[in-house]
Amino acid sequence: MTSTSNEPLYIKVNAEDNVAIIVNAGGLPAGTVFPCGLTLIEHVPQGHKVALKDLAQNEEIIRYGEVIGYAIQSIPKGSWIEESLVVMPTAPELDDLLLGNKVPPVLPPLEGYTFEGFRNENGTVATKNLLGISTSVQCVVGVLDYAVKKIKEELLPLYPNVDDVVALKHNYGCGVAINAPEAVVPIRTLRNLAIHPNFGGEVLIVGLGCEKLLPEQVIPVPDKANILSLQDHQGFINMVQAIVKMAGERLKRLNERKRVTCPVSDLVVGLQCGGSDAFSGVTANPAVGYAADLLVRAGATAMFSEVTEVRDAIHLLTPRVVNEEVGKALIREMKYYDRYLDLGKVDRSSNTAPGNKKGGLANIVEKALGSIAKSGSSPIAEVLSPGERPTEKGLIYAATPASDFICGTLQLASGIHVQVFTTGRGTPYGLAMAPVIKVSTRTALTEHWHDLIDVNAGTIATGEATIEEVGWEIFRLILDVASGRKKPWADQWGLHNDLCLFNPAPVT
Amino acid sequence: MTSTSNEPLYIKVNAEDNVAIIVNAGGLPAGTVFPCGLTLIEHVPQGHKVALKDLAQNEEIIRYGEVIGYAIQSIPKGSWIEESLVVMPTAPELDDLLLGNKVPPVLPPLEGYTFEGFRNENGTVATKNLLGISTSVQCVVGVLDYAVKKIKEELLPLYPNVDDVVALKHNYGCGVAINAPEAVVPIRTLRNLAIHPNFGGEVLIVGLGCEKLLPEQVIPVPDKANILSLQDHQGFINMVQAIVKMAGERLKRLNERKRVTCPVSDLVVGLQCGGSDAFSGVTANPAVGYAADLLVRAGATAMFSEVTEVRDAIHLLTPRVVNEEVGKALIREMKYYDRYLDLGKVDRSSNTAPGNKKGGLANIVEKALGSIAKSGSSPIAEVLSPGERPTEKGLIYAATPASDFICGTLQLASGIHVQVFTTGRGTPYGLAMAPVIKVSTRTALTEHWHDLIDVNAGTIATGEATIEEVGWEIFRLILDVASGRKKPWADQWGLHNDLCLFNPAPVT
Numbered sequence A, B: 001m002t003s004t005s006n007e008p009l010y011i012k013v014n015a016e017d018n019v020a021i022i023v024n025a026g027g028l029p030a031g032t033v034f035p036c037g038l039t040l041i042e043h044v045p046q047g048h049k050v051a052l053k054d055l056a057q058n059e060e061i062i063r064y065g066e067v068i069g070y071a072i073q074s075i076p077k078g079s080w081i082e083e084s085l086v087v088m089p090t091a092p093e094l095d096d097l098l099l100g101n102k103v104p105p106v107l108p109p110l111e112g113y114t115f116e117g118f119r120n121e122n123g124t125v126a127t128k129n130l131l132g133i134s135t136s137v138q139c140v141v142g143v144l145d146y147a148v149k150k151i152k153e154e155l156l157p158l159y160p161n162v163d164d165v166v167a168l169k170h171n172y173g174c175g176v177a178i179n180a181p182e183a184v185v186p187i188r189t190l191r192n193l194a195i196h197p198n199f200g201g202e203v204l205i206v207g208l209g210c211e212k213l214l215p216e217q218v219i220p221v222p223d224k225a226n227i228l229s230l231q232d233h234q235g236f237i238n239m240v241q242a243i244v245k246m247a248g249e250r251l252k253r254l255n256e257r258k259r260v261t262c263p264v265s266d267l268v269v270g271l272q273c274g275g276s277d278a279f280s281g282v283t284a285n286p287a288v289g290y291a292a293d294l295l296v297r298a299g300a301t302a303m304f305s306e307v308t309e310v311r312d313a314i315h316l317l318t319p320r321v322v323n324e325e326v327g328k329a330l331i332r333e334m335k336y337y338d339r340y341l342d343l344g345k346v347d348r349s350s351n352t353a354p355g356n357k358k359g360g361l362a363n364i365v366e367k368a369l370g371s372i373a374k375s376g377s378s379p380i381a382e383v384l385s386p387g388e389r390p391t392e393k394g395l396i397y398a399a400t401p402a403s404d405f406i407c408g409t410l411q412l413a414s415g416i417h418v419q420v421f422t423t424g425r426g427t428p429y430g431l432a433m434a435p436v437i438k439v440s441t442r443t444a445l446t447e448h449w450h451d452l453i454d455v456n457a458g459t460i461a462t463g464e465a466t467i468e469e470v471g472w473e474i475f476r477l478i479l480d481v482a483s484g485r486k487k488p489w490a491d492q493w494g495l496h497n498d499l500c501l502f503n504p505a506p507v508t
Ligand SMILES: [Ca+2]
Pocket: A272, A273, A274, A275, A276, A306, A309, A371, A402
């Protein structure tokens, strides 16, 4: 598939595929003849599928060696398989799946790689040295914003070893059904966010005083010394002074911290995709999957997520779980989300966005088959419910919605130090609590967004680089970013999206 | 009930009540003898209920002339009726209610009051002159924050007649089930927020380019000239420049606007309570209700909300609807929310927060009876589903969750120019799009939060002021604030809570 010229190029992923996607920017016109003899009978846009053979009505359409749909009508060889021609298959049945029947062999250990991190007292490490200020309720946000501005302007410059001050703002805490069975999810998330390793063991929580979610519920040890309730303070000026004072004490301690050499096995790396296209599954996601394998080989934790984007590929994941218990947990999370969507009268097909389709993805099945490439080829060592902390190392499936903000928030709660984010359409996404490395699926996007994309995986489509080469590039960049030696673009510009909790329970 | 000294004081709201609440700060000790002869047999905290007679087990506990619960055991006269002694009644049956059977007489018109507002081209008025920048998806927030900071620092000082730049940030737009039946609610809310009268008819929306919610769906006329999609721009610097340029054009036009004298009938005033206590229903809320009556008499619109806080008092509201259609709409909104909560395995009793209970409210029934006092005594002219715009003037019920942030966001979508917010426990709540006037239920809170509370209604409890007097004070302050003559504390400090959409549909 090597090509650096303008010759027509398609990518067929699997030998069994009867469709391929067009690589050339701008797509290719009718009449285009490929080296293999295939002739396009109509224009096919970039990333979109061409029929490699005549397809009969109802015939299986195969990509990644999997059925991504059925032909709604007969489709001649060389046609553009536009999404409306693809009838979506039903999702895999969850009760018949084999669990752990094809556990991949453990890959050889990878030694000799380290990074420079801040060692926390509890043994974890930090990739940034942040003052985190948690909140128990949105009511405090106006006061907190005022105080944080003051802290950043007046105090932060005095403590050069501290990278930033991060306020953990959210919509939970009051006006919510806190005793609903599902409330466990947002509460667990907030509790785990408050003790993120990048906060260096310092805890500070600002509450109101009458809210449903008690500040004590959001921190591991309910020590009053770490809690500030606005209702205890006489007026606004006093509240602000109190927050600034507590911040100052913590900044002083955080400023004493220095980076030390840490083994890669201390790292927890989150993997996500957003604004995906048809290249995601052949360029950026496989490269990230290769980097994930390198992380796992080096003893680290790699975490993939996004339930609606693994649901249709679940039969390819359940064979990879290390034991039946992990397999059952994986099925449990799929069933949970099936039911959650069903209550809202939708299904997993609600996932795909107009941009995904414009980028060549016919449906959620095709999207999911590309999405799971991020998981590489390691055994799946553990499955987490939304916002839980891992207890194992290796490849972890952390169940989250696919929403970039909710997935990001939940992966942070699960303790990620860095997130690797692949995008085909382009998003300026970033997180305040951990650096985000953005990997483009296409060279055109990398060029268009030269000051937002960190890694170009588009070179894989044109044959200029291999999956392995880009995978190594991502792996090395993870270590550089985790060490503070390099800043991804989102951090250079300070582009940080708001936290977004997953709250499946009602508001009141 | 007059008292300026330290003599013991309770408030009995209705002649039929068999309980009263203690007024004195700090509560009153056992042995306290009231002028009427009642003797406390134990300490009763401020705002908490004392039994005015011996109550038998299962006997009705009556406040506001309504049953707020049943005695779990026999309770001697002079006892503290702590919340655990009160068995909560079931909510009123919704199918048996009489609709519009006791429509209150229309109050005499109130003439001679005006305010100074900015007149919009479509006939509406603005109480602030704001540049609003809407968004179709959270992905753009990092870039938008960067651009807004630049606009505020570099452009806003050049346009002194413009009050502020407000970015409408939210968690909707992608990663959500946009075709779910319930998606109508957040989409309608965003569309109505984008055309809020305080934005002076200027529309500017920043989108990404691949999101599910199209920017065109969020604005009334899908004019490309008002839409900026980040994916159309070559890199971050260009995006920021493009946003700043579009903002500059609009700031220039907004700066031409001048305040003119407007009739009070142009005003839409939202009413809300948050952090309520047992005084809410006898001081701040009745005073707000009196102000609401004055607004309605002057031809304006007064809007009350918070479904879970009217649900248990619904039998007192359905008689007041102007016709059967409005009554049916009111029932429809109650049923909608009953079902919504039921799906989450909770009911309206999830509403009450620990602070409410500490403040003397035994349950949601007692809270609701106090909450509806904000509606005054006018006929109910219209009922809105969440985020809808009113088509009538007068007293309007806009169905919203009680959550301060969601209610605020939805009332803004419904077009409020000012919000009056009562609080017993205290919250620094504020909105960027419209001024919020905060009314305290207790003098102690007003003194404690001297630089956050705008109006003290606590004087009503001690007899230093009447409901009418404080009602007039609120009414006059609404006109001053709407005219820009006075700034409530939240605006003086710039305390603005984030928007929070009501999205009853799933995320994906
Ligand atoms: Ca994704």
